[in-house]
Amino acid sequence: MLLILPQLLSDSELAQARAVLATAPWADGRVSAGPQAAQVKNNEQLPAGCDAARAVGALVLGALDRSPQFLAAALPRKVFPPRINRYSGGANYYGRHVDSAIRFTEGGVRVRTDISCTVFLSDPDDYDGGELTVYEAGTTRQIKLPAGHAVLYSGTHVHEVTPVTRGERLAAFFWIESMVRSDAQRRLLHEFDLALTDLRGRDGESDTTVALTGTYHNLLRMWAET
Structure with missing residues (x-):
């Protein structure tokens, strides 16, 4: 199932997130990737424990809590703390990969990645390329949403982010372990x-x-x- 959550973040929350990210300490995104994914990952990411990551993650988690559509579709049991990434300049793509089945939080909690979620923090006009491309059986879906919108899709799917050829693409991403595995x-x-x-x-x-x-x-x- 692939589902769009429109306007998950409000305009004021987006403004807060962007203000925080303007001075954020970006690092190599490969640090959080598994062995296979690290070979095709070329982006930047905030260290999980930094203040900026925690602040933006808290905005996203608060928005999820008040979204009936998210709760009904995901039936969440556990939510992996949101991470924040950036695609721009020479660090501008993430090739085809499948997310690891189990992720470990900073506290060592295991989260089964039934559902993947991306929350777009940049407007589509701010960058070229950067489509989230999800490969389902016999279908290819390309997703590039307005800032504040989110997309849910099955963690089992091969997916990629195409190269950003102009501008900067900012997003939050995380995984959900659902009460219903199937x-x-x-x-x-x-x-x-x-x-x-x-x-x-x-x-x-x-x-x-x-x-x-x-x-x-x-x-x-x-x-x-x-």
Whole structure:
């Protein structure tokens, strides 16, 4: 499942993030990549423990907490602390790779990378290239979103960021371990939730919506790991 979260960050939050990043201590992005990914990774990244990374990460986590769409689609169990990267100049691409199945936080907590997320911090007009390209079975999706928008996609997919040939591309990225491990099951639950919300908004509460709500939660109870 690939899902856009429009305007995850507000204009004021974007302004805060950009002010912080204007004087941030950028480092070689390969430090956080696995052996295979490090061979194709050529970007910059904030050290995970620096003040700038923590400040921008806190803005992103706060936005996720107030997003019903994120909660319904991801069904999060754990969220890896957001990291911040930059593509510009000679450090301007990240070739085809698959994210590691398990990531370890600074505190040693294991997070299974069921879902990947990118939050765009630069406007599309500020740079050329830099498309997040996700390769699904028989399909290629290129994503370049307005600043503040985010995209969720399965952590199992091969993906890349194409070279930035002008300007600067800033983004936050992180992973989610879902309560529901299967992408297919998460998709069904999300579609069920959307349809139920639409039905309830159109017809109000009824015996049917109560019964369907029970079915949704019984499926979630069957599939969820807590």
